[in-house]
Amino acid sequence: MGNTAMDKKMTGQPLPGLLNGDIIRLTLRAAMGRRRALLFALPAIILIGLSALLKAKANSPVWPPEVLGSVGYLILALTALIVGGSVLGAEIDDGSILHLLATPVSRRSVILSKYLVAVALTIAFAAVPEYIAGAIATGASSGLAVGLFVGALAGAVIYNALFLMLTAVFSPAQALAFGLLYVLLWEGLLASLVPGVGLLSAGHYSLAVANSIAHNAALHADLNVGTGIGMGLVVTVASLAFASVTLSGFNVAGDVT
Amino acid sequence: MTDIDLRGVSRWYGNVVAVNDISMTIGPGVTGLLGPNGAGKTTILNMMAGFLMPSRGQITVAGQSTWRNPGLFRQVGVVPERDSVYAFLTGAEFVGVSARLHGLADAGAAAQRAIDLVEMSDAQDRRISTYSKGMRQRIKVAAALVHDPEVLLLDEPFNGMDPRQRLHMMDLLHAQGGRGRVIVFSSHILEEVERLSGVIQVIVGGRLAASGDFRAIRRLMTNRPHVFLVHSSDDRALGAALIGRPAVSAVELTAHGLQVRASDYGTFTREVAGLSRDHGIRLRQVLPADESLESVFTYLLAS
Numbered sequence: 001m002g003n004t005a006m007d008k009k010m011t012g013q014p015l016p017g018l019l020n021g022d023i024i025r026l027t028l029r030a031a032m033g034r035r036r037a038l039l040f041a042l043p044a045i046i047l048i049g050l051s052a053l054l055k056a057k058a059n060s061p062v063w064p065p066e067v068l069g070s071v072g073y074l075i076l077a078l079t080a081l082i083v084g085g086s087v088l089g090a091e092i093d094d095g096s097i098l099h100l101l102a103t104p105v106s107r108r109s110v111i112l113s114k115y116l117v118a119v120a121l122t123i124a125f126a127a128v129p130e131y132i133a134g135a136i137a138t139g140a141s142s143g144l145a146v147g148l149f150v151g152a153l154a155g156a157v158i159y160n161a162l163f164l165m166l167t168a169v170f171s172p173a174q175a176l177a178f179g180l181l182y183v184l185l186w187e188g189l190l191a192s193l194v195p196g197v198g199l200l201s202a203g204h205y206s207l208a209v210a211n212s213i214a215h216n217a218a219l220h221a222d223l224n225v226g227t228g229i230g231m232g233l234v235v236t237v238a239s240l241a242f243a244s245v246t247l248s249g250f251n252v253a254g255d256v257t
Numbered sequence: 258m259t260d261i262d263l264r265g266v267s268r269w270y271g272n273v274v275a276v277n278d279i280s281m282t283i284g285p286g287v288t289g290l291l292g293p294n295g296a297g298k299t300t301i302l303n304m305m306a307g308f309l310m311p312s313r314g315q316i317t318v319a320g321q322s323t324w325r326n327p328g329l330f331r332q333v334g335v336v337p338e339r340d341s342v343y344a345f346l347t348g349a350e351f352v353g354v355s356a357r358l359h360g361l362a363d364a365g366a367a368a369q370r371a372i373d374l375v376e377m378s379d380a381q382d383r384r385i386s387t388y389s390k391g392m393r394q395r396i397k398v399a400a401a402l403v404h405d406p407e408v409l410l411l412d413e414p415f416n417g418m419d420p421r422q423r424l425h426m427m428d429l430l431h432a433q434g435g436r437g438r439v440i441v442f443s444s445h446i447l448e449e450v451e452r453l454s455g456v457i458q459v460i461v462g463g464r465l466a467a468s469g470d471f472r473a474i475r476r477l478m479t480n481r482p483h484v485f486l487v488h489s490s491d492d493r494a495l496g497a498a499l500i501g502r503p504a505v506s507a508v509e510l511t512a513h514g515l516q517v518r519a520s521d522y523g524t525f526t527r528e529v530a531g532l533s534r535d536h537g538i539r540l541r542q543v544l545p546a547d548e549s550l551e552s553v554f555t556y557l558l559a560s
Contacts, residue, residue, distance in 0.1 A: 014327045015360045022357050026343060033345045038469040095339035098308065099400065102335040103358035103397050104327050 014106035023113040023127035025089050031121060038119065039082060043075040044129035050245075051133035065218035068148050069210070072130045073203050076155045077128040077187065078117070081179040084163030087114040087121075089172030098252065107248035111164065111240060116159040131194035144214045151210025158202040158232045165239035168246040170255075188232065197220040205232040259319045259407045259439055261305055266314035275300045277463040278314070283441055288435035288489050290443040297454070298443035299338055301460065305441065306335045311555060318408055323374050324556050332361065335400035338412035338443075340393055344386035348396045355400035371399040376425065390417025393394070398426070402433075408431060411442040415544075425542035431455075440454075482506070483522045488514035488542035490492055495538045502528060514542065 031037065050071070051234030054063050086197075088111075091097040102245055130152045140254075164174035191197040191204060199205035204221070208228025211221035223231075259281040268276040276297040290298045303309040303315050307323035309488040316323050334495060343351060352371055356364035372381050396419055401409060408456060411430075415423050434440045434455065459467040490551045493517045496508040497518055504524035510518040519525035526543075533540045 015358075020358070022354050026346075026354060029345060030343065095341035096343055098335065098337045098339075099355065100358065101308065101327070102306065102330055102333075102401070103355070103357050104330045104339075105359060106327060136388060139381065146378060199375065248327065250308065254301050 013104075015104050015109070017106075017109055017117060018112050020105055020109045020113045023105070023110060024117055025178040026100075027114050027117040028121075030090065031083070031087055031117065040079060040125040041049060041121075043079060044125050047072055047129050047133050048136065049074050051136045055062055055136055061138075062218070063082075064134065064144055065216045068130065068134055068137065068144070069207060069219040072133060072148060073155065073206060074183070074188070075124070076119040076130065076152050076206070077183045077203060080122045080156060080159035081163050081176065081183060083121045083125070084118045084160040085167050085172055085176050087118045087180065088164060089167045089175060089223070090174070092167070092253075093172050095252075097250075101247075101250060106246040107250075109170070111244045111247055112156040113241060115160060115164055115243075122156035122160055123153060127156055142192050147210040147212070147214030147216070147219075149208040150213055151208075154208035154229070154232055155202060156206055158236050161236040161239040162202060165246075168243040168250075176190065180189055192220075201228070202232070202235065204228065205235075258379075259437075261408065261439060261441065262307075262315075262320075263301075264302075264315045266304060266311045266316055268297075268304060268309065268312045277465050278306070278309075278465075279456060279460075279465045280314075281465060281468070283439060283458075284285065284507060285437045285439050286473075287430050287440045287455035289455065289457040290441065290460055291457050292443075292445060292466075294445050296460040296461055297463040298445070299412055300413075300463075302410050302441070302443055305466065306410050306559070308335075310465075331404065332407045332411045333405065333473070335405035336394075336401045336409070336411040336414055338416070340417075341388060342385050342393060342397060343402075345384060345545045347382050347384055348372065348388070348392075349381040352399045352403055356403045357560065359404040361404055367403050367405075371403040372396075374402060374429065375399045391419060391422045395422065395426070398429070406438070407491060408439045409441070413439070413444060414442050415444060415446070444527060466538040476551045483519045483525070484546040485517045485519060485525070485529075485547050486514055487517050487540070488525075490541070492537040494536060495533055498532050498536050498538075502532070504528060504536075517545065 006049045034221070042155050051064075051065065054067065091100070101107075127149060131145055131149035134142065134148045138144045140199055163175065169175070170178065186197065187201045187203045189238075204223050205228040207219055207221040208223040208225050209232075211219045212225035263279050263281050265277060266279045267274065288367045292298050292303060300309065304311050305323060307329065315551045318329060318333060321329055323333075325480050329399070333490040345549060349368065353364060355372075365477055368380075372378050376400050377392065377395050377399060380388065380392060385396060388396065394414055398411070398414065401411070409430075414430075416424060418426060420469040428438050430442065451525075453455065455471055457469060458465060459469075459473055474544070487495065487499075491511060496510055496515050496517075499505045499515070500508045502525075503516055504519055504521040507518040517525070529543060530540060
């Protein structure tokens with residue numbers, strides 16, 4: 001090989017493109033191939049079962065927004081936590097991420113491809129079941145069912161960006177712990193007790209979107225839809241950007257050998 | 258010029274210094290990073306690959322920093338030590354993905370060429386989860402070679418390979434090195450590299466302890482003094498026979514058998530079996546007593 005050709009190759013830039021089909025397919029197969037896939041489906045089945053049970057036992061207009069807004073969106077957050085963590089975390093844990101990183105694919109493309117898979121899986125395993133549960137409770141075309149579904153789509157977009165960023169910054173186990181603390185303590189407890197906390201809650205952004213369609217006070221949406229969407233966008237874009245930067249400075253876990 | 262250049266490179270984890278002030282230039286051909294486990298070889302290779310930021314100093318490949326530089330992987334191939342591949346893929350799928358992730362124009366042909374090169378075409382359509390450790394190593398090498406890189410970094414590539422596979426891999430690395438590629442591999446087993454030629458860099462305790470030619474090191478290895486524990490059907494008679502050999506400098510009869518100090522490792526291991534047969538003694542055990550890598554490396558360094 002001549003020097004010119006070699007030099008040209010040596011000064012190569014990362015591959016162009018925002019998304020990479022091979023990484024998307026690989027991530028999807030890895031996520032669905034593991035036994036974790038069963039774990040994704042379990043909360044969804046419980047939610048739909050619960051909705052059917054309540055519908056049969058207590059046919060009142062009170063429980064659907066209360067149960068589907070709180071339990072349903074908790075399941076959404078936890079599903080995103082497991083999915084968003086696993087699309088990157090499992091490969092960091094077992095070291096196979098090095099096979100992706102030892103390529104000229106831009107780190108932004110790695111993050112965005114994995115993010116796309118995480119969002120799609122969260123929609124399949126949390127947003128769609130939320131819609132089915134809402135449809136069972138109040139009818140397929142009811143404002144509540146549609147509102148909760150659209151809110152859950154927003155939630156899938158925001159939560160996954162957040163949890164993917166946590167996984168890129170911390171170790172996968174730490175990211176899971178911080179994510180759990182965020183969902184259960186910050187969003188679950190503090191946001192309902194301390195006014196203003198909802199401004200930094202992905203769950204409240206999602207509820208704001210849901211409420212803009214459902215118009216139901218029992219959803220306890222503290223934010224208006226403009227704030228919800230605006231804050232959601234900021235959190236999503238900032239998280240993905242930070243995750244990309246962090247992954248390009250990825251330090252392989254330090255065994256001293 | 259495609260050189261790997263390390264200038265005053267150190268890496269520490271908290272208070273633990275893994276790599277301490279290493280400077281070296283690695284040019285075309287095969288270069289081995291040798292040292293006992295924990296010496297810092299993987300840390301050095303990870304820094305060369307841009308998977309780890311040096312705490313101090315600078316590493317360049319062909320004049321470019323390896324840190325935060327994914328474009329460099331157009332010309333660098335990496336075979337990580339950890340046996341972690343996408344085990345649900347077939348070998349052909351895995352190498353094919355690697356070819357496409359490198360943006361190769363004819364990824365299919367490149368993947369097939371790389372698979373043929375490591376002699377894995379018979380097993381290429383089986384899932385990697387069904388592969389032996391040696392086969393996994395080879396398919397990882399195929400994935401790293403698929404874009405015909407100028408620089409190939411391999412961390413413990415001979416792990417899990419049987420002797421035939423090892424020979425084949427060494428031939429492959431030599432062929433690549435002979436074509437002007439920069440091939441760097443790590444190993445903690447000196448015997449593994451017996452058939453390699455080229456340059457070695459000995460890493461001990463995170464420092465560059467010695468550099469040299471393989472042949473010189475090999476000569477030192479086969480001639481090094483060694484202690485063996487030997488057990489036979491008649492230890493006393495065998496001891497008497499052994500002490501008459503020039504390769505043996507001392508024999509001690511102990512409760513657990515003979516402790517033999519050989520002045521020449523290679524000659525002793527060749528002679529002991531024939532000698533016992535000639536005397537009608539049945540050998541039960543020949544165990545190297547001080548085979549710890551540290552002792553071998555310490556000896557090499559002292560020489």
